[in-house]
Amino acid sequence: xxxxxxxxxxxxxxxxxxxxxxxxxxxxxxxxxxxxxxxxxxxxxxxxxxxxxxxxxxxxxxxxxxxxxxxxx
Numbered sequence: 005x006x007x008x009x010x011x012x013x014x015x016x017x018x019x020x021x022x023x024x025x026x027x028x029x030x031x032x033x034x035x036x037x038x039x040x041x042x043x044x045x046x047x048x049x050x051x052x053x054x055x056x057x058x059x060x061x062x063x064x065x066x067x068x069x070x071x072x073x074x075x076x077x
Contacts, residue, residue: 015060018060019057019060019061022053022056022057022060023057023069025053026050026053026054026057026069029046029049029050029053030050030069030071032046033046033047033050033071047071050071054069054070054071057069
């Protein structure tokens with residue numbers, strides 16, 4: 005396990021970067037033009053980024069990014 009200390013500004017930037025990445029992946033997961041293999045790779049990465057975001061977000065913020073991952077296995 006690794007640990008990182010962030011100051012307030014860095015924490016806000018980290019939050020922003022994770023949100024933008026999750027937003028982009030959500031769009032990609034709902035894009036019908038993408039192959040299922042690609043969507044599965046995106047879903048795998050989404051889970052990792054979501055867990056990172058879950059460490060700093062409130063439950064209300066998390067609910068916005070919670071996906072039904074059964075659709076993307």
